[in-house]
Amino acid sequence: MRGRQAALIVRIAVLASLIVLLEIACRIGLIDPLTVIPPSDMVSSMVDQIGSGELNASIATTFSTIVLAFVLAVIGGTAAGALIHRLPRLRAVADPLLASYYSVPTFIFYPLLVALLGLGQAPLVVLGVLSAAPAVVISTLSGFDSVAPVLMKLARVHRLTPARTLAWIVLPAALPHLFTGFKLALSYALIGVIAGEFILSGTGLGYAISFAYQSFDNRTMYGVMLFVLLVAVVANGVLYVWEGRLARRRSRG
């Protein structure tokens, strides 16, 4: 416990000193304000934009898109993983494809998605799901593989139906693995959606960043970037804490 606390303090100290260094470098003119603005300005820009409500529409669009993509990826990815796990032949085909999936930039299909689905929320949701779902599929497979055979025997001793075996034994037993996939899925959905908005979209936080960038409005751009960064960190932190709580129950102490 003491080791972990020490690591946390060091981590925060490193981050804080980097931020302070950046602040100083910007203030003394070592870094051109057209490149990076001081972190304190980023914070005040973020606070201004959130306070004025000008970002509300963008926040609503972006996060509803991310949440939708994440939920679809979790449900669809878990279902697909469960199905592939049940069918060894399908798995033999799918395994190498899944293993190499992330070496292909799914992102290049975004223009195609826009052409197919129009310039609304739909292509962004699809892009988010395409980025996030395979991570869930992969973690579902490894999670289902990890279920102790004796627990499957237990299910048979209790004459559980396949649905109950899944709900009562397999999913809870595999949950720690599934969680790893969920965390990745959240990050990938966020990256996919915001990057998509950045490239080709008329709304959302990614678009706001891109628009500010093209109008040389550094203050706005860094403010929105900081906001996106904070939200990503907080969302991951929430999953991390939740996961830790589940894991603590299952480990000694």
Add this chain to the structure above:
Amino acid sequence: MNGESHVSLREVVRLYDGPPAVQALGPINLEIYRGEFLSMVGPSGCGKSTLLDVVSGLARPTSGSVRFEGRELHGKVPDGVGVVFQEDSSMPWLSVRDNVAFSLRTSGLPKNEIADRVDHAIRFMGLAQFAGHYPAQLSGGMRQRVCIARTLVLRPRLILLDEPFGALDQQTRLLMGDELLRLWRETGATVLLITHALDEAAMLSDRVGVMSARPGRFIDLVETEWPRDRDSRVISDPKFGALTGRLWSPLREESLKAMGRAA
């Protein structure tokens, strides 16, 4: 020893799917009497666990028949049979209480009846203080008790145990043996225990079946003639040594065979 037949095996053979198909078990003929404590010993790999799978209905015999309470098994575990495995089968995501209650989730019993049974089983296995704990907080022996309690709430008429104490230290094993005897006496269930420990078999059982190297067959069936009211202290009885020796002599030969050496 005689009595009403509870489980009956006729010419049971079990092959493992090949290629090449391996005969794992049999042919075996066996009557297990209602209320008896029967143990099986045999060299490793002789098919003891396969025998338990076949008796429980988890595995179908390749040929021959298994009857439980007069009805033939068809690859399904019948009502009234409880199984305790060698591996820890407690569910780490459930508390001790929920682990024990798991068996009754599909029972359709009223809630208070379930709670009563779970409480009783938890108390019976000495787990009352730990009802709210999770398996990870318990020792291996305690976790195995959780698994036994989970079987107990089903009020099984036949309890099958596959080396349930295999992973425990010797002292814990002796004490768990006492618990098992108490459970057997109080429930009146029939017990089939698979073990590799001769002393365990000699101490606990009414009868001990000695199995041959693969494919497992009975080469001896020894009656211990212990009183029903017994505990681990029988190990200081001179008869205990004689009994263990009696089990070891046929088993020694088979174990050498299993190791690939001539007797």
